[in-house]
Amino acid sequence: MGEMIVPTPHAVLKLPTREQALAMGPERLREILAERERLIELEREDPYRHGFYLDCWRDADAELQETMLLALFGGNGSAKTWYMCRKGVEVMLENPGAKVLWLHEAEKPSILVHQAFVWHFLPKELKAAAMTTRRTMVTKIRYTVATGFSDGKFVLPNGSIGVFGAYKQDINDYEGTGWKLICADENLPLGWLKTLMFRLPRCKGKMLWGFTPIKGITPAVKHLVSGAQTVRSIAADPQLLAADRVHVPDCPPGHMPYVQRAVWPDTRMIYFQPSMNPFAGYEDFKKLLVGRPVAEIEQRCYGYARNTVGSAFPKFGAVHVLSRARVERMLAGPVTRRHYADPAGARNMFQIWMATDVDGRRVVYREWPDVPSYGEWAVTSEDSRRWDGDAGPAQPSLGYGVIDYKRIMLEAEGNKWVDGAWSLCGEEIFERRFDPRSGKAGAMTEEEGGVSLMDVFLEDQVDGDGRLVGPSMQFEQAPGLSEDQGIMRINDLLAWNAEQPLCALLNEPKLYVSEECQNLIWALQTYTRHDGEKAACKDPIDCLRYAVTDESDYVDAGRMGSFGGGSY
Helix, strand or coil: CCCCCCCCCCCCCCCCCHHHHHHHHHHHHHHHHHHHHHHHHHHHHCHHHHCCCCHHHHHHHHHHHHCCEEEEECCCCCCHHHHHHHHHHHHHHHCCCCEEEEEECCHHHHHHHHHHHHHHHCCHHHHHHHCCCCCCCCCECCEECCCEEHHHEEECCCCCEEEEEECCCCHHHCCCCCCCEEEEECCCCHHHHHHHHHHCHHHCCEEEEEECCCCCCCHHHHHHHCCCEEEEEEECCCCCCCCCCCCCCCCCCCEEEEEEECCCCCEEEECCCHHHCCCCCHHHHHHHHCCCCHHHHHHHHHCCCCCCCCCCCCCCCHHHEECHHHHHHHHHCCEEEEEEEECCCCECCEEEEEEEECCCCEEEEEEECCHHHHCCCEECCCCCCCCCCEECCCCECCCCCHHHHHHHHHHHCCCEEECCEEECCCCCEEEEEECHHHHCCECCCHHHCCCEHHHHHHCCEECCCCCEEECCCCEEECCCCCHHHHHHHHHHHHCCCCCCCCECCCECCCEEEECCCHHHHHHHHHCCCCCHHHCCCHHHHHHHHHHHHCCCCCCCHHHCCCCECCEC
C-alpha cells in the first residue's frame, strides 16, 4: 500500500468530490492526486512556464495586439498588476534586446510590488543564475526581497533590459528610450501618459496601464474614457448590481463594460474583475460590498469610474469618430463642403471644414490648427476646478493676418501656388461662414483700415510686385442662435439608439468627426460649459455650433454657384 498523499490546497486544481473518488477507486485516485501535486510543484518552481494563465489575460493579449495603449481598469484583486509584470517578462524573453519599463507611484511600491512580481515570473534557471557570483558581459540579475533589483534594473542573457521607475522621478529619464513595452501602474499622471504615448510609435512599442479607480476619475482616466464605446460587456453579479437595470448607457441591463474602444486612435480599455481571478477570494470580497453604494461597487469590483461633471455632449463617443479611410470614402461621393471659422484677436482663428452627403450625414473632415502641426488647442487641466481644460500650445496667436489665413485655407483645400500665382484647383467649397459677432467686427489689423473681416476677406490682396496673393473669399455670417440652441442641435445630430445595432439610414448618427480632428474630438469629449466664456475648448465647439445651425444640407451640384477665391 502506497504512502498516503496529503492534498495541497489550490484555487484552480480542485479535488475530486467524495462520490467521484469512490467511483474511480483507490489506485486511480492516487494517480490523480499525484499528478495534481506534480502540477502544483511545477507552478511553484516555475510560474512563468507552468502558472495558470487567466482567461481575462488572454482577452487582454488579444486587445493589445490591436492597439498601442491598453488600459487595464480593474477592481481590487483582479490580477491586472500580475498580468503586466508577467507580460513584461514575456516581452523580454521573446524579443532579444527589448527594453521594458515598469512604472509605479514611488520607489517603495515598485520594490514591494513590481519588482517582487517580476522576480516571481523569471524562469527558474535565471533565478538560479542570479544566486551565483558569476556574471557575463551581458547578463546582470541581482535581486533581494528587501531592496529589489540592483540599481532598479536587470539584464537577461539575450540582451533584454528591464527598468523600474516611479512618477516622482524626472520623466526625461525615460522618454528618450525606445521601449518595447511600458507597464504603468495606478495613478499615472496625465503628463506622463501623453509624453510616453508620443514616444511609442517610433519604436513600435506598446503600453499597459493598470488602475483601480478607488477615488473616482482622474484627469488621465478622463482623457481615455470620455466618449468611449463599449464593444463587449459582461453580466454583473446580481447580488451587487441589479440585473434589470441599465448601469452604463451602451450596455444591456445588468451588464458592465468589459472591453471599450476609446475615441483616441490605438487606445482601448479592458475591465478586469475580481471574480475573474480564482486566487482573489472573490466570495469573501463580495460580502464586503453587498449593500454598499453603487458607485463604490462599480469602482472596486468592476474598475468603472464615472465622470461626475457631465459633458455638454453625453452622446458623443467612439461611434462618431471615423477613420481616415472611411472619411475619404465618404468624400469620394457626392458631398457639399462648407468652411466655418471663429476669429479671435488674442488666439489663432479656429476653423473646421464639414461635408454633407446626399443622405444628410455630416462629417467634420478637417480642422485648423491641427494637433500634428501645432499641438493641442486645449488640454486636460491638472486643476480639478477647471472642467473645460487649459489653453494648449495651439491657441496663442501666431500673428497671422488675412493673407496668411487665406494661404492656410487655400493650401488646406488643395489649391496650388504655381509660378507666383494661385491655381484654384482644389476642393469646391459651397460657402464659408464666420462667427456672427466677429464677422462684422473690425479687421484683424489696424493697417487694414478698420473695415470688417468679411469685407477684408472679400477683397483681393496683392504683394509689392502686383501678384494676387490673397484671392477674394466671400464669408457670410453664421446663424446668431443661442449657445443652448446650438448645443441642442449638436446633440440631436449625435443621437442614435445605442441599444440597437448601428444601421445605415435606420439607426445611425447624422454627425461624424474625422479621427484627424483631434482638437474638436477633445472639445466634444470635455466641454461642460462650467468655465463659461473663458472655457479653453469653447472655440472648436463654437465652430461646430455655427455649422449645425446653418442650413448645412446637401446641395445638388447643379445648384452651386461660385463665391470667388476658389469657393463655389
